[in-house]
Amino acid sequence: MAFRSFENSQISRRSLLRGSAMVGAGLALTAHPFGRMAFARTSQWPNVLATVEDYVSSGKVANMIAALGWGQGEAEVIARGKLAFDSMVDADMDSLYRIYSMTKPVTGMAAMMLVEDGTIALDQPVADFIPGFASMMVQKEYDGSIGDENLEPAKTAVTVRMLMTHTAGLGYGIIQKGPIVKAFEEKGLIPGQVSRFPIPGLSRAKPTDSLEKFADGIAELPLVYQPGTKWSYSVGLDVLGRVIEVASGMPFDAFLKARIFEPCGMRSTWFQVPESEKARLTTNYGVAGGMVLPIDPGMNSIYLDKPGFPFGGAGLVSSTRDYDRFQRMLVGKGMIDGTRVMAEATVLQGTSNLLPENVDLTGTWVAGQGFGAGGRVTGAAYGWGGAAGTTAFVDMASGLRAVNMTQYSPSEAYPIQREFPEIVLKDLALRSEAY
Incomplete structure (x- = not known):
């Protein structure tokens, strides 16, 4: 062809x-x-x-x-x-x-193994493994500004269950629009790859160099929904990988x-x-x-x-x-x-x-x-x-x-x-x- x-x-x-x-x-x-x-x-x-x-x-x-x-x-x-x-x-x-x-069902089942082991619990706060999640902020206007004027505190903790079911309120560079996407790219919070070559319309931003940096960086940015309120495709399973890493010690x-x-x-x-x-x-x-x-x-x-x-x-x-x-x-x-x-x-x-x-x-x-x-x-x-x-x-x-x-x-x-x-x-x- x-x-x-x-x-x-x-x-x-x-x-x-x-x-x-x-x-x-x-x-x-x-x-x-x-x-x-x-x-x-x-x-x-x-x-x-x-x-x-x-x-x-x-x-x-x-x-x-x-x-x-x-x-x-x-x-x-x-x-x-x-x-x-x-x-x-x-x-x-x-x-x-x-x-x-x-990959997501594989990661999800890996987390379930740790639930089985008693190492994590479905409704356990993610902050127990990634401390930055202890004080998450949330956008008041979806995909609006990420400045303080458009942010409010999370009303409930992000949990392991929310990460694996896309209900944590986390964003996704392939879903969101506006300032939060630019912040993802500037911080290297890129959870995927496509090609070695430049492709029209595709960002050339490169991922950060560790899962720890990725998860900590995500915690520094606002959620796009209040935790547990809305199903929204997200980086939840990527963050869950870091939870698995911390909880298992591997x-x-x-x-x-x-x-x-x-x-x-x-x-x-x-x-x-x-x-x-x-x-x-x-x-x-x-x-x-x-x-x-x-x-x-x-x-x-x-x-x-x-x-x-x-x-x-x-x-x-x-x-x-x-x-x-x-x-x-x-x-x-x-x-x-x-x-x-x-x-x-x-x-x-x-x-x-x-x-x-x-x-x-x-x-x-x-x-x-x-x-x-x-x-x-x-x-x-x-x-x-x-x-x-x-x-x-x-x-x-x-x-x-x-x-x-x-x-x-x-x-x-x-x-x-x-x-x-x-x-x-x-x-x-x-x-x-x-x-």
Whole structure:
């Protein structure tokens, strides 16, 4: 495929880095009259297959991989395309993808492990771990001035629960507008990365060089809502990474490796892709004005560089196989391959609705739904999506687990991320009719 210049089109930083609302994953799969055992005799997912083939054959994306499984069984894999449009290497279960905000459920479950350990509590003040949160100020006018004239004291403490459910009142550079965004950039409070190269409309601000500095810097800026009052997509999971670090006494990335990646057998999940593994890394493409252009080539990716700090909200690169293993552990209620990673009660709590009472969801991505440890909850379904088109969810009642990997930004450029769970549901309905 030949690529043209962006000409006058721009991809905004907000669009590139925004984690998907993953509307479709809110489907209550278990409300339908079928269960896992009814489908053991077939391996066909015709609508998923047709969708994957259409996206790749039409040139919308260079590759797409769907992995669907039940309980602890092997995933059924549908893989099409190459690592990049100009690559000769097939994309497969071990190809590497920037999962962006699909990092959030991983961070959320890591925090739940410390709740299980008794090291932290859901309703414990964040100030117990990050002292600067003891005296937070809040904007009176949303996205207005950050000067004293527009600030008032927080009426309640920011808690661990609020961090993991986006109800702490924290801002996000990809959501906010006005002076607070400039302050984020000036202080290096940048919880993500896109490319080594300049991209029109994308800030070139660089992240600060430690998670401690990031969290302390966030505490110095005002909240955009009073804590516990409004669901607002935020840096909460990034700050939660610092809470995990302080509470555990381990660097955040080391904690994830020791408590989640190694026991789950996730051998291809990193904040920095090792040089030895870069041949597996897909290319991320920007979609704008009908054009598809490489913005982060796999062989020259920013994910080969050490990040300023481990981004607990949007920093991981992973494979379809690895994320499926993470979800196998979840539907196994903490168990995978005979290894107990988390207590059953902890997984069930983390995948349930953890929203504070009376929080306002009006007009948000989760209106009429719930939110757990870093992911959306509707009925027994739990999951989230990423800014480069990836999406994943589990259904805790039926044991269904589903992952769809591809690489394009912004995620709303195509409807696949929103529609993927609905497509899965169509195939389940076809199977139900066959029995």
